[in-house]
Amino acid sequence: MASIAMDKPGATVLLMGNEAVARGAIEAGIGVAAAYPGSPTSEVLPTIAGVAKEMNIHAEWSVNEKVSAEVAGAASFAGIRSLCIMKQNGANVAADFIVNANMTGLGEAGMVIFISDDPGGMTSNNEEDSRTITKWFDNPLLEANNAQEAKEMIKWAYEVSEAVNLIVFVRGVTRLSYTRGNVVLGELPEEKEKKAHFPDLWDMYNPTKSKFTSGPFPIFHKPLHEKLEKAREIFETSTFNRYMGPEHPEVLIITCGACTSYSIEAVEELKAGDRVGVLKLGTTWPLPEKLVAKHLATTTKVFFVEEMDPFVERSVMELAASLLPATSALTFYGKRSGHLTPYNEQSTNLVINALMDILAMTYQPRDLTYDKVAKEAVALVPSRPINMCAGCPHRATFWAIKKALKLDGRDGLVTGDIGCYSLAFAGPGFFQARTMHAMGSGAGVANGLGSLKQFGFDQPVLAVTGDSTFYHAVMPALVNGVYNNSNFILLILDNSATAMTGFQPHPGTGQLATGDPATVVDMEAICRAMGAHVELCEPFDLEHSTETLLKMIKEDSGARVIIMRHMCQLVKVKRKIPAKYKMHVDPERCLGDTCGCDRLCTRILGCPGLMWDTKAGRAAIDEVLCAGCGLCADICPAGAIIREEAI
């Protein structure tokens, strides 16, 4: 589409869920948007940043989620509507601020956090359900089903936020964030002029309406619960909650978010519309209890369909318990009954399977003979392990790490982190990473291991981090290592982008979210100022990087840093930087399976640009995928992979 800020109310455009969220916030007249990149939400902030100037919005990539929440919070305090965006785990990082912002309340202008969970872990290393933490924070929570609803819901969330003076969360899931759908555009805000002013509100008789300072007093906590009750009242009549089905359904499905469509389609597919009703909740915390109680009274069987935790399921069962004995005839189906699982992504087919059991129905998705032939044919289909891209500098880095640790011979290990290089736990990084947890945990865990000398621990410890992760969460861990004299090496895999989530700029790139130039925050200078010994390497110079690693490993004391610097291959492609080499395999020199290398190039190095030519019985270059980095020429023991300078 032309522009996310197009002034064409009523026009229908195709928008990704994340883009619809951005449009909703623009229509709501936000003045500030702040986020740290995290899939499945990474596209929201860039979409806003692209029109930031024309819409008079400050859009920033913040260094981490806590700072992004604080930046958005400050805007609200000063009377400017703000949007903060994060993936599920971002809530953990931002938690401390949010809990306290709920004590102080917001300013005149609303603040909304769009948070997206990742059922099935399609873009994450965990399946955290952010709704549970939102409930723990005491924030109102909405869940959208599709792009159109996400846009409307974001807009409405500002009204709720301003009515109850709390941050409102809108929860998505990967399917919402990454599904494109028809969106009818609304009006753009009339006034682009926004005046920010931090109010001086001190009223000694009413501290909760005074300065934005929190205290551990009931005086702040009691109003928070009153605000939640007010939100519940608003939610009771929200049009985002809808019932579709017969007056007295045999089975009442209670669902929310992306599962709404799965539920409706499952009922349709089973042609069970006269037996099953669907209560779709758009407001899931606090639960609109009167509305739900009204529907519980119409049925005897309740089936909960939601992504991840039995969140709505538990709330409704708690409500049902409080309504006894009126609810004593109810039977509940969902995660507790085992009809669905609290892990993995839900789908229409999973809802169909569960409904077949609850309704004692049968369902045959396709012709049985075809089904048999199809299942047999699929036996031909090989697995396709995910990999680092052809030309990825991380592959060279982990090759050097593997070699250096082998040469050192003390069972040295790598503590991993979050980014493309997370794949180092498996084949693409030669199984080098042996831990992987949160952003920055590689360096944190390395701190701990490097402090175990008194217990006889003598294995070298290498922590890896990406450049963006370094600024996000690794800097404190490095300070800790220098201060406590922990023995580890931090390798910063600096590829000049937040690659995994879509090449967003960060403080080291010299570029802002809007594309404007920024001050480069020099990671090398930071590390030196912290007191660490710092070395620089070019990962594709395998000899030098292996030697440097070995030398640093032998130092065996204190926190040291190696910056492995080479631009992400995909960024090079985007910037039209041509390949350095043209690669080919010399058929005379490649000895195939008689070599004794056991297919070191295709089986171990495993670059997608290499393939095994089964017919010829030797390695070959896939000209479609090869990026011309030249790494394979360095590892072939027969010298059969040739690199020529590309013209």
Next chain:
Amino acid sequence: MGTKTLTKEPFNFIVAGVGGQGNVLLSAFVGMALVNEGFMVSVADTFGVSQRGGSVTSHIKISKEATYSSVTLEGKADVILGMEPVETLRALGEFGNPHVITIVNPRPVHPTGGVAYPDLEEVKKAIIKLSSQAKFVNATEEALKMGNPIYTNVILLGSLVGADVLPISKESMVPILEERFPGKVFDTNMKAFNKGLELIAMA
């Protein structure tokens, strides 16, 4: 609003390929053209880590009446555009049925880490057996002839439009390409698109 109709409600279209082949852009183009033709669509793509050389599918559900969820039900695909042979077969295994039409780029993308690629002729035979119609379009080969494999997805887009299996026309697609590829790039992409039209006419 277009005059095109649907043979089925909803109509399920799948693009199957390997991360990096350009399926996201292709499915977005198809989705935009369908919206311009007046349809309700849901387009789901694979993002994040699976984009790195993994198996990726885009699902498009098309309707005249309602916004559906995006992911195709088991055994319910109507058309599969296979950007890669084994990925086409993988999609047929899960979403195929006796009525499904497939359009396939027969150029293999080899899995990494020592995983062997099956015999290509066997794979093609299985695709034909599991499709009511299977058409093969040498998109990668043609793109390489044009000087860059990057044109593979636009060639396939041309073949998809030319096959007339979805309610979209060349007329609705060209302005979308024009907007996405400004200036000189548009000419080469139109060349690729027309090549796709030509190839499917011969397939």
